[in-house]
Amino acid sequence: MLRLQHITKRFGDNLAVDDVTLELRRGEILALVGENGAGKTTLMRIAAGELAAGSGTIHRDGEIGIVHQHFLLVAGFTIAENLALQRSWRFASRRALEREAETLIASTGIRLDDPSRRVETISVGEKSKLELIKAIAKKPEVLILDEPTSVLTPQESAELFTVMRALAAGGTSVVFISHKLPEVLEIAHRIVVMRGGRIVAETEAHGMTASDLANAMVERTSRAAGVASTDSSTRGEIVAIVGVAGNGQTELAERFRKENPGAALIPEDRTRDGIVAEMSIAENLSLKSRRWNRREAAASASTLIARYSIRATGPDQDAGSLSGGNQQKVILARELEQKPKKILAAEPTRGLDIEATAFVHAQLRAAAAGGASILLITSDLDEAFALADVIQVIYRGKLSEPLTPAAAHERVGALMAGIA
Amino acid sequence: MRQLAAALLAVVLLSLCALAVGRSPVELLRILTLGSVGSRFAIEGTLLKSIPLLLTGLSVALAFRAGVWNIGGEGQFITGAIAALIASHLGVVPAILASMLAGAVWASIATLMRLWRNAPEVLTTILLNFTAIHLLGWCVNGPLQERSAQYPQSDLAGASLPVAGELHAGIVIALAASVASWFLLYRTAAGLRLRATGLNARAAAWAGINVNAQLVRAMAISGAFAGLAGGIELLGTTHRLFERFAAGYGYSGIAVALLAQLHPLATVASAMFFGALATGAGELQRTAGISSSIAVFGQAVIILLLILFGSWRSRD
Numbered sequence: 001m002l003r004l005q006h007i008t009k010r011f012g013d014n015l016a017v018d019d020v021t022l023e024l025r026r027g028e029i030l031a032l033v034g035e036n037g038a039g040k041t042t043l044m045r046i047a048a049g050e051l052a053a054g055s056g057t058i059h060r061d062g063e064i065g066i067v068h069q070h071f072l073l074v075a076g077f078t079i080a081e082n083l084a085l086q087r088s089w090r091f092a093s094r095r096a097l098e099r100e101a102e103t104l105i106a107s108t109g110i111r112l113d114d115p116s117r118r119v120e121t122i123s124v125g126e127k128s129k130l131e132l133i134k135a136i137a138k139k140p141e142v143l144i145l146d147e148p149t150s151v152l153t154p155q156e157s158a159e160l161f162t163v164m165r166a167l168a169a170g171g172t173s174v175v176f177i178s179h180k181l182p183e184v185l186e187i188a189h190r191i192v193v194m195r196g197g198r199i200v201a202e203t204e205a206h207g208m209t210a211s212d213l214a215n216a217m218v219e220r221t222s223r224a225a226g227v228a229s230t231d232s233s234t235r236g237e238i239v240a241i242v243g244v245a246g247n248g249q250t251e252l253a254e255r256f257r258k259e260n261p262g263a264a265l266i267p268e269d270r271t272r273d274g275i276v277a278e279m280s281i282a283e284n285l286s287l288k289s290r291r292w293n294r295r296e297a298a299a300s301a302s303t304l305i306a307r308y309s310i311r312a313t314g315p316d317q318d319a320g321s322l323s324g325g326n327q328q329k330v331i332l333a334r335e336l337e338q339k340p341k342k343i344l345a346a347e348p349t350r351g352l353d354i355e356a357t358a359f360v361h362a363q364l365r366a367a368a369a370g371g372a373s374i375l376l377i378t379s380d381l382d383e384a385f386a387l388a389d390v391i392q393v394i395y396r397g398k399l400s401e402p403l404t405p406a407a408a409h410e411r412v413g414a415l416m417a418g419i420a
Numbered sequence: 421m422r423q424l425a426a427a428l429l430a431v432v433l434l435s436l437c438a439l440a441v442g443r444s445p446v447e448l449l450r451i452l453t454l455g456s457v458g459s460r461f462a463i464e465g466t467l468l469k470s471i472p473l474l475l476t477g478l479s480v481a482l483a484f485r486a487g488v489w490n491i492g493g494e495g496q497f498i499t500g501a502i503a504a505l506i507a508s509h510l511g512v513v514p515a516i517l518a519s520m521l522a523g524a525v526w527a528s529i530a531t532l533m534r535l536w537r538n539a540p541e542v543l544t545t546i547l548l549n550f551t552a553i554h555l556l557g558w559c560v561n562g563p564l565q566e567r568s569a570q571y572p573q574s575d576l577a578g579a580s581l582p583v584a585g586e587l588h589a590g591i592v593i594a595l596a597a598s599v600a601s602w603f604l605l606y607r608t609a610a611g612l613r614l615r616a617t618g619l620n621a622r623a624a625a626w627a628g629i630n631v632n633a634q635l636v637r638a639m640a641i642s643g644a645f646a647g648l649a650g651g652i653e654l655l656g657t658t659h660r661l662f663e664r665f666a667a668g669y670g671y672s673g674i675a676v677a678l679l680a681q682l683h684p685l686a687t688v689a690s691a692m693f694f695g696a697l698a699t700g701a702g703e704l705q706r707t708a709g710i711s712s713s714i715a716v717f718g719q720a721v722i723i724l725l726l727i728l729f730g731s732w733r734s735r736d
Contacts, residue, residue, distance in 0.1 A: 257625075257626065261628065262628065265626050265627075265628070267626045272620075272622055272623070273622045273623050273625075273626045274623060274626060275620075275623055276616050276619045276620045276623050276624070277619075277620065278619050278620075279615070279616065279619060283612060283615075283616070286609070286612060287612065287613070287616055287623075287624065287627035287628075287629065288627055288628050289609055289612075290609060291609050292607075292608060292609035292612050294606075294607060334627065
């Protein structure tokens with residue numbers, strides 16, 4: 001159904017995929033894990049025919065569906081209209097499209113209510129469900145899911161896993177790209193670990209533990225930026241805002257940005273709001289500078305690339321060609337080097353691997369220890385509990401009272417669901 | 421590479437047109453070349469035509485780089501010339517400064533409408549062109565009409581640019597403007613902010629850049645360059661205003677900038693090319709009896725091919 005042999009792909013000087021051979025079995029769930037920039041997404045885009053391989057051969061049988069990390073939906077169209085776009089052209093009433101959509105959605109086993117709603121009004125989780133429905137509707141032999149759970153609530157993730165198991169039982173092969181190791185161990189039959197463009201481990205999931213996997217994924221390098229010694233009088237507070245995506249987090253971040261000129265800002269959507277893709281790393285790092293000298297900017301960019309262990313060919317590389325984790329490090333370097341008093345970090349580790357996540361957390365802790373107060377907006381509860389001094393839940397645009405982490409443990413689930 | 425392919429294809433297409441009207445393309449190309457760069461006189465003519473084209477081209481390149489769609493070069497060119505004429509009685513330097521100021525002010529009307537009601541500058545700048553054209557018509561039939569009141573034109577300007585042969589000092593100003601634009605865009609923090617805003621305004625805003633300030637600035641500089649083009653054309657070449665004064669220089673600036681891929685230094689070569697095309701076309705009219713509209717036609721063919729080749733590659 002899908003066989004990749006000796007696939008290699010280069011982007012400029014960067015070897016994204018390096019001589020990879022991989023075969024997919026019928027009806028299996030294969031997890032593809034690895035840190036940011038390991039080449040997982042590139043490999044799968046080649047498999048799906050979206051990118052041309054530099055060299056190597058690909059045998060495909062039947063349709064290959066791919067659900068991307070970013071959404072490919074027409075915002076002004078309804079759910080039903082977005083689904084109808086995949087079909088050939090014909091006359092149909094709005095009502096007929098909606099009925100068709102309902103049948104189609106029901107057949108996938110995914111819950112998505114009222115297909116007459118416009119996509120711009122539905123939540124991120126619902127959009128990702130819609131993308132999944134679109135892919136399943138084509139009845140693919142192989143279905144590739146790129147970080148599908150990064151925007152889902154735990155309940156939605158569980159629902160997704162049920163769908164994935166049903167698809168696999170029906171003979172579809174599912175490729176699941178993820179960073180979340182517990183999920184991978186829960187759902188996958190087989191696990192392939194990539195690092196630096198190569199497959200470094202390939203194993204049956206049965207009997208594996210998260211720490212085995214983590215060790216395979218991460219090439220241990222010297223840990224950067226440890227936590228500075230903490231003096232409680234000058235230490236800044238970390239306030240975490242948690243909640244299901246789409247409950248007003250974006251609006252809250254916008255308001256913070258407008259009300260706090262000069263604050264360090266780590267935006268939720270890093271490719272859209274965080275970097276200028278067509279500009280070099282050095283230029284992106286200089287966007288906050290008052291004065292700018294090209295040579296000095298390149299020199300200081302080289303320093304920052306080393307200090308933040310940004311994986312790049314040099315300060316002149318286009319920021320857009322970096323992997324997600326490395327883009328995030330560029331943003332961190334630019335924002336935190338200003339020694340800000342206030343920091344907004346919105347979903348700072350979404351889609352990042354273990355090592356990059358640990359790095360970002362260490363940087364935020366160090367900034368707090370240095371006296372900065374941090375507003376952390378996250379849908380990752382583990383992140384909130386790992387970092388926050390105070391936790392508040394956002395639900396339908398309203399913030400709960402501030403809770404200590406201990407108190408939050410008890411109440412956060414109910415607050416997020418709007419029950420309490 | 422792409423520009424070269426587009427230019428070659430343009431030559432082929434235009435040759436076919438020549439054959440269609442029963443003329444030898446080689447002969448016409450010879451006249452076009454000789455008429456634009458074949459003699460000292462021809463070269464001076466080409467350079468004279470490229471001066472306003474270079475400045476309007478820079479005006480467009482700067483604005484587009486900052487993500488501001490200033491299509492109003494024609495109007496800013498005209499208001500710049502009107503201001504230069506009025507200020508020329510104070511001397512040539514005040515006249516040039518006045519032309520830049522007037523161009524900037526005229527362009528900033530569009531900025532104000534954008535900031536106030538979010539009116540897209542593509543529309544407002546175009547509409548301001550028509551306004552300026554009629555303002556010019558009224559001026560040369562009314563308050564600025566020559567004293568003898570015979571023709572719809574102004575008296576001679578009170579000052580003019582220093583000349584050397586056929587050429588005037590405008591060429592130095594235009595070349596300096598080109599280097600200054602390059603320096604601003606690629607060697608200063610202000611230019612970095614302008615470019616970042618043009619490439620990704622959202623990311624620029626999140627990085628703490630005041631995006632509206634960039635819009636104001638880009639539009640003002642762009643307008644100042646187009647106004648300067650008008651001022652220099654008046655003070656160096658025409659010495660008076662008349663109804664068809666602008667002659668499409670503002671619009672041609674878009675073609676010049678696009679051919680140069682919005683790069684301020686490449687704009688010099690691009691302006692020379694279009695200048696040569698226009699001058700050579702004049703020669704075609706005189707010696708071969710072919711309308712000089714053919715130059716405008718050729719320009720249009722080149723722009724269309726550039727856009728075609730550009731979009732063809734970006735679908736990659």
